[in-house]
Amino acid sequence: MIAAGLDIGSVNSKLVILEDDKPVFKKTVPTRFDPVSTGRELLEQVHREYEPQEIVVTGYGRVSFPESRIITEITCQAKGCHYFYPEISYILDLGGQDAKVIKKNSQGKVVSFVMNDKCAAGTGRFLDVILKGLDLAPSDINLALEAEPVTINSMCTVFAESEVITLLAKGTPKLSVLAGLFKSTATRLACFIETQGQPDAVIFTGGGAYYRPLIHQLEKQLSSKVVVPPEPELTAAYGAALSAKMK
Amino acid sequence: MENRELWASLNMDLEKHDDFLSGLPGVFTSLFLDRPNRPKAMGYFDMIVGDIHGIRVKELVALKEKGHKVFSTFCVYVPEEIIAAAGSACIGLCAGAQYTVPAGEKVLPRNMCPLVKSTMGFKLERICPYFQVSDWVIGETTCDGKKKAWELLNDYIPTYVMELPQKKKLADTAFWEHEVKEFAAFIEQETKVKLTGDNLAEGIRKINNKRAALKRLAALRKASPAPIHGLDVLLINQLAFFDDPERFAGQVNSLCDELEERIERKEGIAAENAPRILITGTPQPIPAWKIHALIERAGGVVVGEETCTGERYYKDLTEPAEAADQMLSNIAKRPLNVNCACFTPNTGRLEDIVTMANDLHADGVIDFTLQFCQPYSVESYTVGKELDQQNIPHLKLESDFSEEDQGQLKTRIDAFLEMLK
Numbered sequence: 001m002i003a004a005g006l007d008i009g010s011v012n013s014k015l016v017i018l019e020d021d022k023p024v025f026k027k028t029v030p031t032r033f034d035p036v037s038t039g040r041e042l043l044e045q046v047h048r049e050y051e052p053q054e055i056v057v058t059g060y061g062r063v064s065f066p067e068s069r070i071i072t073e074i075t076c077q078a079k080g081c082h083y084f085y086p087e088i089s090y091i092l093d094l095g096g097q098d099a100k101v102i103k104k105n106s107q108g109k110v111v112s113f114v115m116n117d118k119c120a121a122g123t124g125r126f127l128d129v130i131l132k133g134l135d136l137a138p139s140d141i142n143l144a145l146e147a148e149p150v151t152i153n154s155m156c157t158v159f160a161e162s163e164v165i166t167l168l169a170k171g172t173p174k175l176s177v178l179a180g181l182f183k184s185t186a187t188r189l190a191c192f193i194e195t196q197g198q199p200d201a202v203i204f205t206g207g208g209a210y211y212r213p214l215i216h217q218l219e220k221q222l223s224s225k226v227v228v229p230p231e232p233e234l235t236a237a238y239g240a241a242l243s244a245k246m247k
Numbered sequence: 248m249e250n251r252e253l254w255a256s257l258n259m260d261l262e263k264h265d266d267f268l269s270g271l272p273g274v275f276t277s278l279f280l281d282r283p284n285r286p287k288a289m290g291y292f293d294m295i296v297g298d299i300h301g302i303r304v305k306e307l308v309a310l311k312e313k314g315h316k317v318f319s320t321f322c323v324y325v326p327e328e329i330i331a332a333a334g335s336a337c338i339g340l341c342a343g344a345q346y347t348v349p350a351g352e353k354v355l356p357r358n359m360c361p362l363v364k365s366t367m368g369f370k371l372e373r374i375c376p377y378f379q380v381s382d383w384v385i386g387e388t389t390c391d392g393k394k395k396a397w398e399l400l401n402d403y404i405p406t407y408v409m410e411l412p413q414k415k416k417l418a419d420t421a422f423w424e425h426e427v428k429e430f431a432a433f434i435e436q437e438t439k440v441k442l443t444g445d446n447l448a449e450g451i452r453k454i455n456n457k458r459a460a461l462k463r464l465a466a467l468r469k470a471s472p473a474p475i476h477g478l479d480v481l482l483i484n485q486l487a488f489f490d491d492p493e494r495f496a497g498q499v500n501s502l503c504d505e506l507e508e509r510i511e512r513k514e515g516i517a518a519e520n521a522p523r524i525l526i527t528g529t530p531q532p533i534p535a536w537k538i539h540a541l542i543e544r545a546g547g548v549v550v551g552e553e554t555c556t557g558e559r560y561y562k563d564l565t566e567p568a569e570a571a572d573q574m575l576s577n578i579a580k581r582p583l584n585v586n587c588a589c590f591t592p593n594t595g596r597l598e599d600i601v602t603m604a605n606d607l608h609a610d611g612v613i614d615f616t617l618q619f620c621q622p623y624s625v626e627s628y629t630v631g632k633e634l635d636q637q638n639i640p641h642l643k644l645e646s647d648f649s650e651e652d653q654g655q656l657k658t659r660i661d662a663f664l665e666m667l668k
């Protein structure tokens with residue numbers, strides 16, 4: 001059976017097609033503030049090339065596709081992560097617009113979840129804004145692993161940006177600022193995870209899971225293992241495709 | 248008298264008031280009137296909302312012309328019975344609109360309860376006829392935000408503050424009884440009506456009848472399939488604060504008769520397997536409808552509210568008595584059974600939530616807190632722990648009266664309902 005999962009996120013839209021639970025096609029494209037056309041184009045491609053029996057649309061753009069089967073990204077994320085790591089209960093998803101912690105049971109069903117409040121603090125957007133301000137190449141980011149982090153107190157994106165500017169003006173090395181940024185984000189995310197319990201291991205998904213210094217800081221602060229799926233931004237789309245299959 | 252004449256006579260800002268009310272008919276039509284299968288008896292309540300700043304305000308003006316007074320309240324602890332006994336009107340004021348929040352922020356801090364800011368804004372902008380027609384505001388010391396806001400509000404309208412104790416020990420009960428008796432003396436002085444055994448008995452009867460009708464309605468929500476939308480009941484609970492108590496009780500009872508017939512026929516407004524949600528937390532004053540609306544649009548049904556715009560308002564009746572003094576004591580006793588997060592400890596609330604969840608066959612509990620409400624948001628932790636222990640799924644939501652977070656709320660609510668399936 002061919003099943004498709006489409007996850008229309010705030011930054012990227014992701015498509016996964018499964019044939020008998022094996023991925024046959026995967027694609028990530030920018031959403032570009034236009035979830036409707038981005039989603040429509042992807043859906044057209046899916047129909048043209050794969051003729052899936054079932055499709056599920058998830059992500060914040062799902063509401064623009066009421067004619068499709070829609071399931072929230074929380075339920076899909078749990079299902080997708082369960083496919084990769086059935087033995088781990090805790091999921092941290094750091095997306096463009098929000099951060100969430102999901103706890104799943106042994107069947108991959110959500111038992112509880114929390115999301116950040118209506119503010120960019122601790123989300124992918126927060127990291128984006130500050131990284132842009134630091135003007136570092138993506139390849140430089142991992143160098144923060146070696147740097148001594150400075151303390152960054154502000155979690156408000158705007159305030160943190162001005163705090164960073166002040167630090168740089170004082171001559172603090174960019175990489176220390178960067179390391180500090182990951183450390184403060186990790187502190188916030190670790191507390192966020194611990195509102196749901198004390199995990200032995202956490203699955204880290206979303207675009208944020210590409211930042212190795214952040215993973216390192218999270219492991220340190222949680223004293224637990226942080227695992228990242230092979231393509232951490234695709235797990236919700238996997239979950240959507242898996243849900244599509246189970247009608 | 249035409250509405251506009253009425254509003255002008257109350258020194259309202261007509262232009263702002265037009266702007267404020269202009270959105271209401273559209274919202275009310277899409278949220279309420281367009282929904283299929285509503286009970287016929289909702290017609291009365293729809294009519295009240297249809298002329299929300301007309302009919303009832305005219306009645307209050309007429310009451311005042313006969314020499315009676317209008318007292319405005321913001322809390323279920325204020326003893327309505329005493330005001331009713333004196334032949335005056337007790338009305339709960341509008342406090343659930345984002346529209347007036349910016350005006351409230353002219354005098355209050357931004358990082359503050361939206362309910363208090365909304366209230367203040369309504370008075371500063373002169374767009375609530377109920378505020379304009381009121382002789383007094385009766386405040387209380389439930390939370391710090393309100394307590395300090397009364398000092399500011401007193402510059403615009405005379406504000407009487409009742410001091411509510413924060414514990415429920417014997418000394419606190421005695422203190423509150425004294426506070427209620429002092430309030431009774433204040434009402435006598437203001438209304439020039441002597442409180443007697445006869446009029447107090449009548450006041451207790453009127454308000455008890457209203458609470459009994461609301462309790463009857465709440466009990467009918469145990470039925471499955473749910474005979475009425477939670478949003479409709481929320482509206483009724485909100486209107487309970489300012490409609491004429493006797494007429495209102497009659498209308499609620501007619502609605503209950505209709506719902507009993509529905510239940511008999513096993514007729515509901517949602518499928519039998521629709522997730523049943525209990526709301527707990529802070530009040531949702533009119534027109535704060537968004538949480539109920541989002542839940543019910545997502546396919547759930549709200550079966551109860553453990554809030555001040557719900558169960559806490561009507562769950563206890565005042566015990567009748569022979570003598571006036573004993574009546575006042577009983578009036579004081581009733582509200583101390585209400586479990587508000589302003590009390591410490593407040594374990595009674597946990598029992599209330601669990602009992603309601605079980606009685607109403609709720610599949611999950613949504614703990615809704617208004618932003619910056621410290622007592623309720625701190626207590627959320629305790630509530631969550633208790634619900635975990637009882638194996639009742641729960642979700643915490645925090646919001647204000649604005650519409651901008653509907654998307655985020657929708658994702659959380661949709662995911663919670665998926666979790667319950």
